[in-house]
Amino acid sequence: MITISIKKGLDLNISGRPGSDGVQPGDPDHVSILPLRIPYIVPKLVVKEGDRVKQGSPLFYDKRDPRVSFLAPGGGRVQAIRFGERRSIQEIRIALSPTEEKTPFPLFSEYDIDRMPRTGLVTAMLEGGVWPFLRSLPFRDMVGPDETPPAIWVVLENTDPFHPSPESYLSGREALFHFGLKVLSRLTPSVRVVKGSLSSLSSPSIAERITHVFSGPYPAHDPGVMVYHTRTNPTENRSGYVTGQDLLLVAGLLKNGFFPVERFVTVAGPFSKKPETIKTRIGAPVSHIVSVKEAQATVRLIQGGLFNGYPVEMDGCMGLFETALTVMGRGNQKEFFGFARPGFNKPSYSRTFLSALRQRPFDMDCGMHGEERACVNCGICATVCPVDILPQFMMKAIHGGEVEEALKHGLLDCVACGLCAYVCPSKIALSALFKQAKTDYYKESM
Ligand code: SF4
Numbered sequence: 001m002i003t004i005s006i007k008k009g010l011d012l013n014i015s016g017r018p019g020s021d022g023v024q025p026g027d028p029d030h031v032s033i034l035p036l037r038i039p040y041i042v043p044k045l046v047v048k049e050g051d052r053v054k055q056g057s058p059l060f061y062d063k064r065d066p067r068v069s070f071l072a073p074g075g076g077r078v079q080a081i082r083f084g085e086r087r088s089i090q091e092i093r094i095a096l097s098p099t100e101e102k103t104p105f106p107l108f109s110e111y112d113i114d115r116m117p118r119t120g121l122v123t124a125m126l127e128g129g130v131w132p133f134l135r136s137l138p139f140r141d142m143v144g145p146d147e148t149p150p151a152i153w154v155v156l157e158n159t160d161p162f163h164p165s166p167e168s169y170l171s172g173r174e175a176l177f178h179f180g181l182k183v184l185s186r187l188t189p190s191v192r193v194v195k196g197s198l199s200s201l202s203s204p205s206i207a208e209r210i211t212h213v214f215s216g217p218y219p220a221h222d223p224g225v226m227v228y229h230t231r232t233n234p235t236e237n238r239s240g241y242v243t244g245q246d247l248l249l250v251a252g253l254l255k256n257g258f259f260p261v262e263r264f265v266t267v268a269g270p271f272s273k274k275p276e277t278i279k280t281r282i283g284a285p286v287s288h289i290v291s292v293k294e295a296q297a298t299v300r301l302i303q304g305g306l307f308n309g310y311p312v313e314m315d316g317c318m319g320l321f322e323t324a325l326t327v328m329g330r331g332n333q334k335e336f337f338g339f340a341r342p343g344f345n346k347p348s349y350s351r352t353f354l355s356a357l358r359q360r361p362f363d364m365d366c367g368m369h370g371e372e373r374a375c376v377n378c379g380i381c382a383t384v385c386p387v388d389i390l391p392q393f394m395m396k397a398i399h400g401g402e403v404e405e406a407l408k409h410g411l412l413d414c415v416a417c418g419l420c421a422y423v424c425p426s427k428i429a430l431s432a433l434f435k436q437a438k439t440d441y442y443k444e445s446m
């Protein structure tokens with residue numbers, strides 16, 4: 001087992017940490033899928049409003065590779081298809097039927113997985129809709145069906161405080177997890193299972209499969225950070241990764257013969273009425289799984305990571321890959337004579353406020369608490385970057401249109417953790433700039 005300690009990053013001391021209880025709120029009346037939130041795909045619909053679908057029926061495919069299908073996360077009627085700008089497909093909503101039907105898929109045993117041709121396994125995963133859960137670095141697109149990634153990282157946990165713990169979603173599913181590892185071993189020469197520490201793992205059989213222990217502050221468990229700190233040759237930059245929960249979905253399809261939809265989601269944050277881990281399903285409506293402490297107008301819901309997720313409204317739904325919903329204050333209220341206050345409640349990386357003395361978690365909010373200014377070359381952003389980028393110089397290269405220079409500064413290594421933007425005293429949205437530059441580079445070079 002390889003143990004690596006990541007030094008750079010930042011531990012977030014935020015209130016509203018969830019428990020790992022796995023409460024089940026019952027079935028929602030509808031589920032959705034959000035094609036616009038699946039990176040880089042070009043969706044082509046195969047259903048229309050009013051169609052009846054089973055759990056596991058195709059809803060759309062990726063025009064770039066029509067073998068990649070996205071399946072219905074529930075059985076019922078296609079209630080609505082919402083379009084955005086230039087007819088981009090934002091949401092496909094399915095009203096669930098009380099007698100939900102499931103599409104059957106072929107079943108495989110471990111013996112079959114060991115002996116079937118690799119192409120047969122890939123086809124089964126493509127047709128069963130679980131291939132998109134295998135994602136690829138550095139762009140976080142999906143692994144190409146004809147590619148053999150040099151390694152696949154199985155990421156069991158996230159250092160972001162508000163994500164389901166492996167104990168919540170692995171408990172009682174150890175056999176399925178091992179089956180998933182068997183599947184991965186047919187797709188890559190190196191399967192790497194990674195965790196932050198072994199102490200919290202209650203299952204000895206899973207602890208035995210851990211190949212890497214990565215400890216350190218957020219975002220030590222990001223697969224991009226792992227590759228950056230372990231790669232021995234450039235081909236490893238195209239390593240694949242899959243989260244522990246998504247590996248269970250892959251295994252569930254092949255072992256049980258139907259498209260699995262179970263999801264553990266954390267609902268947490270300072271304004272969550274009851275921070276907890278919920279057992280729900282892919283595409284569950286937000287209103288079904290969250291209740292907020294304050295009036296909805298004063299809070300903001302974010303899905304995905306705290307610093308790299310995206311906002312969602314109360315009438316929205318969970319994205320295909322998302323397993324965390326954070327309830328934050330909007331932070332847009334004006335504070336009377338705020339500049340003259342000691343700031344006990346204001347988290348501050350630069351220890352500007354008396355909050356530096358505080359041990360208790362903070363009620364963080366989404367406010368910028370200031371306006372964007374020019375870079376003052378303080379270098380604080382570089383002190384937190386887990387992949388040793390100098391964000392201030394990369395920003396200048398991107399603004400100057402010097403793509404090669406940005407690549408030399410490590411643009412492709414950036415994991416979009418958002419820390420550089422969080423600590424920047426000039427409030428520069430560095431992370432969003434880098435994410436966009438990386439996306440543009442991907443689109444130009446593919
Ligand atoms: S440059 Fe990228 S990886 Fe580094 S801190 Fe900023 S967002 Fe994170």
Ligand code: SF4
Binds near residue numbers: 376379381424427
């Ligand atoms: S933290 Fe902000 S102001 Fe300081 S060097 Fe980085 S970008 Fe410039």
